[in-house]
Amino acid sequence: ETGVTQTPRHLVMGMTNKKSLKCEQHLGHNAMYWYKQSAKKPLELMFVYNFKEQTENNSVPSRFSPECPNSSHLFLHLHTLQPEDSALYLCASSQDAAGSPTDTQYFGPGTRLTVL
Amino acid sequence: AQSVAQPEDQVNVAEGNPLTVKCTYSVSGNPYLFWYVQYPNRGLQFLLKYITGDNLVKGSYGFEAEFNKSQTSFHLKKPSALVSDSALYFCAVRASGSARQLTFGSGTQLTVLP
Numbered sequence: 504e505t506g507v508t509q510t511p512r513h514l515v516m517g518m519t520n521k522k523s524l525k526c527e528q529h530l531g532h533n534a535m536y537w538y539k540q541s542a543k544k545p546l547e548l549m550f551v552y553n554f555k556e557q558t559e560n561n562s563v564p565s566r567f568s569p570e571c572p573n574s575s576h577l578f579l580h581l582h583t584l585q586p587e588d589s590a591l592y593l594c595a596s597s598q599d600a601a602g603s604p605t606d607t608q609y610f611g612p613g614t615r616l617t618v619l
Numbered sequence: 620a621q622s623v624a625q626p627e628d629q630v631n632v633a634e635g636n637p638l639t640v641k642c643t644y645s646v647s648g649n650p651y652l653f654w655y656v657q658y659p660n661r662g663l664q665f666l667l668k669y670i671t672g673d674n675l676v677k678g679s680y681g682f683e684a685e686f687n688k689s690q691t692s693f694h695l696k697k698p699s700a701l702v703s704d705s706a707l708y709f710c711a712v713r714a715s716g717s718a719r720q721l722t723f724g725s726g727t728q729l730t731v732l733p
Contacts, residue, residue: 546723612661613662
């Protein structure tokens with residue numbers, strides 16, 4: 504899992520807090536992703552960045568704000584979250600230079616977020 | 620639209636026995652299929668993928684998967700299960716016309732009993 508790292512691994516925050524999740528990939532990939540994983544539900548794709556440009560936003564509430572300063576780093580800024588936002592947030596990266604459907608995504612270990 | 624179904628939330632198998640984790644899919648066009656494994660408190664690890672060609676795909680840790688177009692299935696298999704294989708397994712699909720969006724199943728918890 505050294506290919507994609509995420510910090511912090513665990514985060515507890517109140518509904519009025521502002522916090523950020525960080526993801527870094529060491530694989531030389533061009534695309535990065537944020538997913539939300541809730542218990543017993545399929546992974547939900549939140550955002551996609553390709554060459555630092557956001558290419559997908561799957562109707563994610565504005566209390567989640569992504570930032571991709573370069574192809575190696577991805578942030579998810581959090582503010583005024585709700586308890587139902589508690590979940591495991593996974594970052595992934597892939598080569599995805601040409602949008603190939605065979606492109607493989609590689610995941611980080613995730614940040615376990617609890618919103619009180 | 621594309622979708623994946625993993626019909627079993629939980630699969631139990633005895634160590635040393637063969638294991639199968641089921642996956643069926645629905646896509647328009649040619650499917651590209653993936654299996655990932657998730658150990659507790661870890662992210663998803665890529666196991667294998669089907670692109671084209673041989674219907675039997677071999678992957679990491681002795682796992683393999685069989686693509687069956689007529690049954691729209693991509694079941695994960697291993698001839699002899701290990702206790703350390705106990706984890707959550709996810710199947711995912713992407714259609715040939717879709718650039719990035721992977722659609723994941725809801726996961727199957729595999730428990731290998733010693």
